[in-house]
Amino acid sequence: MDTTYADIQAEARLDIAVEFITRRAIDCPDGRVHRLLVADQNGTEFAILTTPDSDPIRDLKTGATHRITSLLGATPPDATETTDATCPNCGGALRPGTVADAAGPTVAEAATELGLDARIGIIDNATTIRRVRPGTTTVDDWTPMHDDDDGRVAAPDYVCTDCRRHTASQHHHDAPEADHALDEFVENVSPAPATSDMASPETVGLAAGGAKDVTNFRENVIDGYTPQPEAISDEGLFYDYHFETGERTDSDSLFAPRYAAAVTEHPISGKTEQYLSVGLDSTLSVADFERPRLDLVAVLDVSGSMTSPFDAYYYDEHGRKREAEPDASTKLAAATQSLCALTQQLHPDDRLGVVLYNHRAHVAKPLRDVGTTDMPAIRRHIRDITADGSTNLADGFEAAVDMLADHTGNPRDEQRVVFLTDMIPNTGATGDSELTELFADAAANGIHTTFVGMGLDANAELADTLSGIRGANHYFVHSAQEFKQRLGDEFAYMVSPLVYDLDLELRTDGYQIASVHGSPSADAATGDLMHVGTLFPSAKQDGEARGGVVLVRLEETRADADLELVASWTERNGSDHTEHVTVEIPDDPETFAHDGIRKAVALARYARELRAWSRDVHERADATGGIDDWLLGDARGDHERESVPLTVPQQSASRFVQLHDYLADEMDAVGDDTLQQELDLLDILGWEAPTAGAEVPNE
Template sequence: MTDHTDTMDTMYADIADGQRHDIAVEFITRRAIDCDGKQVHRLLVADQSGRQFTVLVTPDSETLLDLKTGATHHISGLLGAAPVSAASGSRDECPDCGGALRQGQTVDAVGSAATRAASQLSLEESFGIIDAEATIRRVRDDRSLVDDWTSMDNDETISPPDYICESCGRHVDAYELREPAEDDRILENQVMESVSQAPASANSASQETVGLAAGGAKDVANFRENLANGYTPQPEAISDEGLFYDYHFETGTRTESDALFAPRYATAVTDHPLSGETERYLSVGLDSTLSVDEFERPRLDLVAVLDVSGSMDSSFDAYYYDEHGHKREAEDGAATKLDAATQSLCALTEQLHDEDRLGVVLYNHRAHVAKSLRDVGTTDMPAIRRHIREVAAGGSTNLEDGFEAAVDMLVDGASGPNVERRVVFMTDMMPNTGATGESELTQLFAEAAVEGVHTTFIGMGLDANAELADTLSGIRGANHYFIHSATEFERRLGEEFDYMVTPLVYDLNLDLDADGYEIEAVHGSPSADAATDRLMHVGTLFPSTKQDGEARGGVILVRLKQMRSDADLDLVASWTERDGGEYTERVTVDVPNESDTYAHNGVRKAVALARYARELRTWAADLHDRADNTTGVDDWFLTDHRGEHERTSVPLVVPERYAERFDQLRRYLVDEMDTVGDGTMEQEVELLDQLCQQAPATSNEVSD
C-alpha cells in the first residue's frame, strides 16, 4: 500500500524522500547504465511546470516499451529518494567484511543496482525511482480500454535499511551490531496438501435438469485441512450442507410441476449405530424442472471486497495466533492468505463476460474503492489483475466498512431477475474494529439482501472464522467457500462459477401441518438452528450439477419426533422463485413403522453423513471448549488483545472415549458406503482412521 498524491497536482517539488506519488511527466531522454551486469535506466523527465528531474528505473521494474519523446506519461507509485550520502563517521564495521558502514537511505531499499547508478551519476538533487511497485504509461487520447484502478493511500513511507556496507553492499540491521538475543520463534507445521473430491462438470451430457442445493457452506475444506495440519478444527467447519455438497444424492421420483423448484419427499426409520435409539427422518430432495440447456446466469454487477488487514499477511497454512494467543509471522517464502486471495480474485475475474460490471474494494481499518464499478468489456482487465497482485497487507480489520463501500456501489444499480448484484468477500473473517458483534453483522448483510444485494464469502486460511461464516452465509442469497488451494479454487470456478452466483429459490419453508410429529433437528441448511417444532426455513437454493441423475448437495434432512403412534405426516411447503413467483404445495408423507427402512439410497446416504458430521462437531466443540478453560482467569489487559472473531489454534487431540466412538462410526460408514454404492465416502472412513490413530496420545489430552 502506498501514499499517492493527486496525479494532476503533483510537481517535482512535492516529491518527498521515502514516499510514493502519482505524477504526470513529459518524457525527454533515456540512458542505460550497467551496474555489475544489471541495467538501470536513467530517464530525464519534466513535470507540468517544465521542471526537469531524474528518474531511475530498477532492473526488476516493467520493461520500458511505450516511452515517446515529448509525450505525456503517467507514473503511478513513483518513489521519492534523496541523494546518496557518504559513509558516516561510525566506528561500526560490517559483520561480513569489516568494511565501513553508512546510514541506509531510501534508494538502498530498492536494490544495490539503483544505489550504484545514483552514485555513478553523482546525483546531487532528489530524484524519483520506478521499481517493481511503480508503473509508467503513455497517456493516449484514443485509448479504448480503461485502467481505473486507484491505489490505496496510507501514511506509510518506504523504510531504508539501518546501515549499508560501502565495501560489500550488505544491508546491516542495527541489532546485528549488538549482542544477538536468543531466537525463540515457534516453528510452523509442515504444509500438507490434500485433494478434495472434484465436482462434476456443469456441462455434463448426462444431465437433464439442473439440481439444487442449499446456500451456506459449499465445502468442508477448512475442516479437512485443519486435521491434515495437526489442528483440531472449529466445529462449524463441518456443517451438514457443506458436507452434503461433497456428494451427489438421489432425490426420488420426479413429479409434474409448473414451478422451477420440484421438491421430492422421502422417509427413513433407523436405529442410531452408537446410541441404539430409533430415529425418524424426512428428506426433502432438491430438484428443478429447469433443463441444463435453458439455464443461463444473469448479467453480473459484482464487487470484490478484498481484506488487506495485517492477519492476511500471515501464513496460509498456519494460524495467525498460536494456542497461547501469540502472533506468528509468516516464514520467508511461505504463501500468505493475501497471496491466495489475490490469485483467486484474479482467477475469478476471468469468469466475467464483457457485459458484466466489476468493482473492487480494499479494506483494513478503513475501506478504499480501488476500482469503480465498470463494464468488463471497456476495462483494461490485464492491468487490473496486475494491480490486484501488487496489493499489500497491514492494519486492523473493519469488515463493516468494506461491505458498506461495496453496497454503496451496487444498491443504486439495475435490479431484477436478469441482473445479479453480488459482493464477493475474500477474507479470513476476523473483524476486530467497526461493527464486530454477530448480530450487528448479520443485520448489516440481511439489510443489503432485502435491497437485492447478495454475498459470497471466500474464507482464507486454516484459521478463517468458520462460525461467523456459517452464520452470515445463512442470509438470503448468501453462500461461502473455504480456499485450501488457490489452484483448486480456480478449477472450481471454471466448473461452477455460473451456479455460484445465481440463486434460484428463496425462503423455502416446510410447515408440519399436524400435531403428530415435531421437528427435532434439521441437517443441510445454514439456518437449521432457526427451526421450530413446526417450521423449517431455508433462505436460498442455488443450482448444482448432476451426476447420473443425482444432484450435488441435493438434500435437506429433517429429524422427526413422533408424538403419537397413529400420527400422519402432513406438510405444507412454500417458496419464492427468482422471477418473483410464489408457490405452495400440500403433501402427506407415509412414515414406516419398521426400523432400518429407507425410501431410497439418497436419504440413506444423507442420514449416514449427518450422523458422521454430528459426531465430529461434538468432538471438536468439546476440545475447543476445554482448551478455552484449561487455566484460571487471566485479567491482564493488553492494548492489542484479540477480538472475539480471532481464533487461536488448538492442537489435534483425540481422547480415548472419542476414539472408541470414531471406531464404531467408522465400521458403520463402511457398511453404509457398500450399501449405497458410493466409493467416494472412503474419504470419510480415512479421516476417521486418522483420528483413531491419535488415540495413543491420550496422555497429552487437554485436562478437564
C-alpha cells in the same frame, strides 16, 4: 479519463492521460531523476519528475499517449524564500518545505536545477505509467492503496538549504532563540504504498446456500489441529456428494421439491429415528440455464493476519502473532491467486470492482464493465498487493455496497460481493449481531455475498453465521489451484441464486421437527417449521444432484398420524409458490425411500459426532486454561482463534470406532466409494478401544 493539468494539486494524487514529448536525465548526489515533458489532452505542457526509487521508466514513445496512475502533485521549492530561523543541525537557513522535498532530496534538487516554478507531477514508488497502444480501447483503472486515507503526501514544514534536513514548525519561532532551539527533525523518507461437472441428464439440481465444503475441517485434522465445530456444517458436507432426489413430479414452477421418508436405528445409541428428506431439484434444463449478468465487487482482506502461513494459526499462544516464514505460502498469496482466477470467469458485459481493506477500506478499482477494462493489467496489480494493519471487515463491505448502490441496470442482474478473507475482524463493527445486520440489510436490497475463507485459522463460526443470510454462500480455500479448478466448474452456479425463503410447515399434531440438517438456517427451525434461506443451482451426476437434499429429523408425538406438509418459496423472478403434500412414514426400522435419504442420514450422523467431539475438545481447552487476566496490547479479539492440538478423548474415540464401522456399511449399501474420504478422516483421528453405553450427542 478527463483529468487535465489544471486538476493537479499539491500533496494530492490523481490519474491522468498524457502525451509524451521528451525526457531528460538529471544526476544528483543521491541518485538519478528523470524529467518528462508531457502534454495533457488539452495540449497543456508540463513537467513530471521521477524519484530514484520509482519503477523504471520504459516504453516511452514521443507522440504516444501514456496513462499515469497515482501521479503526485507538487509545487517546486524556492531556494530564495528563507526564514529567520536556522537549522539546529548545521545552522543553515530554513526555507518552507514542499511536496517535492517529501518525495526526496533528488527531486527538490532537480526541480531547482531545471528552474521549475509551476506545478509539477511526481512519479514515485506508488505511481504507475503505461503506454496506451494504438487501437486499444481498454482501461487500467487501478489505484494503489496507500498508508494514508487519500494518498496525500504531506510536505515538511521547513527544509535546511545547506544540509537538507527537514524540521517541524512547532520546534522554532521567527527568531533563533536558544530556549526554542530546533532539537528535533524528521528524516526525508518517501511514504511507501500499502501495500462441475456441468453435464446433466435433464435438469439443473439445487443445493442450499451457506457452506459449500468442509475443507477447513479436513485440513485442520490433517495438520494436527482440532477444528472449530462450525467448520463441518451439514450443508457443506452434503455439497461434497451427489444425492438421488426421488421420482420427478409434474410442476409448473422452477423449483420441484421431492419428499421421502426413512426410519432407522442410530448405530451407537440404538434409538429409532424418523427422517424426512426434501429433494432439491428444478425443472430448469442445463441448456436453458444462463447465469445473470454480474455486478461483482471483490473485497480483499489485506490486513496483517493475511501475511501468515496458510497452514498455521496467526494468533497463537495467548494472542502472539505468528509471522510468515520466508518462502512460506501465505493466505494473501492464495487470496490474490484466487481473485485473479475469479476475474477470468467474467464476461465482457459483467462489471468488476475491487476493494482492499485492513483498518480502513480503499477502492482499488471502481466498478467498470470487463470489456473495456485492461484485465491483464488488473491481474498484475492484484498479484503485487501487500498486506499490513488490523481488520475492519465492515468498512470493506460498506465500500463495496456503496459502489453497487448506484446500480441502474436490469433488476434481473446479480449484484454480488465476494469476500476473500480469513474472517478475523478486530476493529470497527466486530459483533456477530452488528455484522449480520449489515449484511442482511444489503441482501434485502438485492446485494448478496460470497465468503471465501483463507487459511486453517479462518473463523468458521463467523462464516457460518453470515452465510445463512439470504443469497449468501461460503467456501474455504485449500489451495489457489484447487479453487481455480472449482471456479471453472461451477462459477455460474456460485453466483446465481434461484430460490429464496423455502419454508416447510408441518400441518399435523402427530410429528414435530427435532433437527434440520443441510441448511444454514437450521437453528431457526421450530417444532413445526423448517426454513432454508436460499437455493443455488448445482451440478448433476448420473441424475443425482450435488448437495441436493435438506434432511429433517422428526419426533413422533402421536401414533399413526399422517405427515402433512405445506411448502412455500419465492423464485428469482419474484413469483411465490405453495404446495400441500402428505408423506407416509414407514413402520419398520431400516426402511429408506431411496439411497439419497440413506446417504444423507449417514452423513448427518457423521457430522453430528464430529461436531460434538470438536466442541468438547475446545470447551475442555478453554476450561483447563484457567483465568489469564493479564492485559496484553495485542491480546486476542472475539474472532481471533488460537490453535487447539488434535485431541481425541476416550469417549469420542470409542464412538468413532462404531461410527467407522457404520459408515463403511453405509458406503457399501449406497454404492458411493467417495465416502472413503470420511473413513480416512476417522483413521487420522486414531481411535482407541470402544466403550459401551455412551449417549448420542444432542443437537
